[in-house]
Amino acid sequence: MPSTSGVDPAEGASVAGPAGSTDLGPLGSGVWVELSVAADIEAVEAVSEILTRFAPGGTSVEPGFGLTDEGLGAVIDTTKPPIVRAYLPGIDPAGVEAAIVEAAAALGHLQAFGLRPIGDLQVRTVREDDWAEAWKSHFPVLRVGRRLVIRPTWRRHHHQPDDVVLSLDPGMAFGTGLHPTTRLCLAALETLADEGLLAKGSARGGAARVIDVGCGSGILAIAAGKLGAGELLGVDTDPIAVESTTANARLNSQTRRLRVRQGSVPSGEGPFDIVLANLIASLLVRLAEPLRGELVPGGRILASGIFRDREGDVQTAFEAAGLRISRRWAEEDWVALEAVAV
Numbered sequence: 001m002p003s004t005s006g007v008d009p010a011e012g013a014s015v016a017g018p019a020g021s022t023d024l025g026p027l028g029s030g031v032w033v034e035l036s037v038a039a040d041i042e043a044v045e046a047v048s049e050i051l052t053r054f055a056p057g058g059t060s061v062e063p064g065f066g067l068t069d070e071g072l073g074a075v076i077d078t079t080k081p082p083i084v085r086a087y088l089p090g091i092d093p094a095g096v097e098a099a100i101v102e103a104a105a106a107l108g109h110l111q112a113f114g115l116r117p118i119g120d121l122q123v124r125t126v127r128e129d130d131w132a133e134a135w136k137s138h139f140p141v142l143r144v145g146r147r148l149v150i151r152p153t154w155r156r157h158h159h160q161p162d163d164v165v166l167s168l169d170p171g172m173a174f175g176t177g178l179h180p181t182t183r184l185c186l187a188a189l190e191t192l193a194d195e196g197l198l199a200k201g202s203a204r205g206g207a208a209r210v211i212d213v214g215c216g217s218g219i220l221a222i223a224a225g226k227l228g229a230g231e232l233l234g235v236d237t238d239p240i241a242v243e244s245t246t247a248n249a250r251l252n253s254q255t256r257r258l259r260v261r262q263g264s265v266p267s268g269e270g271p272f273d274i275v276l277a278n279l280i281a282s283l284l285v286r287l288a289e290p291l292r293g294e295l296v297p298g299g300r301i302l303a304s305g306i307f308r309d310r311e312g313d314v315q316t317a318f319e320a321a322g323l324r325i326s327r328r329w330a331e332e333d334w335v336a337l338e339a340v341a342v
């Protein structure tokens with residue numbers, strides 16, 4: 001069993017005296033020490049920076065969740081603080097103790113700076129044998145928009161009549177549905193589906209042909225397929241993403257309609273009715289012309305991954321490429337745009 005103890009950063013320096021008030025149980029090889037802190041969104045970056053000093057593998061940030069479905073599911077709750085986590089090798093118990101003291105002190109200083117609330121430093125041990133399973137506890141069943149449900153393969157979900165359930169094994173590829181940029185795109189896709197643009201949106205009549213540029217885990221292409229789109233192509237420059245999308249297409253019985261390959265735009269397989277592109281702003285700017293080139297006249301692109309400061313740049317590049325911005329969605333610092341090929 002992992003042992004957990006709380007360390008108040010405000011009293012950081014007094015935490016682990018010689019007796020060590022953090023009772024972590026036996027450390028050693030095959031044991032990791034997890035440090036975690038709930039931090040207000042404004043403080044996440046500063047807290048991550050502090051924990052990274054002690055953790056060779058860097059940090060992870062888990063958004064705040066509210067539980068639903070009798071605790072079996074969850075929705076992102078932006079009023080709850082994200083949790084920053086870092087792992088220290090237990091093979092060096094003295095180093096671990098020192099790191100805890102220093103981390104708590106540094107967090108205490110941060111608090112004194114007047115950044116918004118930072119919770120206690122939580123410390124617990126995780127045995128390597130449990131490791132392969134431990135990360136899975138950070139992926140709940142997630143409801144996005146009205147109907148879409150992202151279910152990690154190892155979790156159960158009570159199906160509601162309207163639910164469109166995606167079973168996903170995120171593995172190493174990006175696209176668990178937890179990132180705001182992915183969620184914005186999924187919500188936008190659901191809107192297009194509600195408007196009949198997926199099932200009947202094709203310029204030739206019938207279901208829309210869709211390309212997902214930078215498909216990652218395949219989450220967007222699979223959602224499009226389940227929401228009624230016709231033929232789907234996923235491309236990604238990263239071979240791991242291609243593998244992941246292929247595996248997830250199989251898990252969701254989408255292999256007939258969803259083809260995946262390593263690459264980018266131009267795909268040479270257009271035109272498409274809809275382009276999905278959850279990339280970063282600089283790539284959207286650079287690829288504006290070839291992305292436009294994938295579309296039929298009147299076709300739409302859903303572009304996400306745009307940090308709010310860069311929205312203007314994307315808009316300018318899109319307009320120059322013959323894409324007229326028609327809608328926008330925003331969450332936290334991120335923006336997604338819909339644009340129509342004129």
Ligand code: SAH
Nearest residue numbers: 174175182214215216236237238241264278
């Ligand atoms: N579509 C997924 C993943 C988005 S992350 C989601 O919405 O969650 C962005 C993906 O774009 C990564 O998998 C990355 O490998 C891929 N990528 C980066 N540059 C690219 C490019 N020039 N062309 C195609 N894909 C690219």
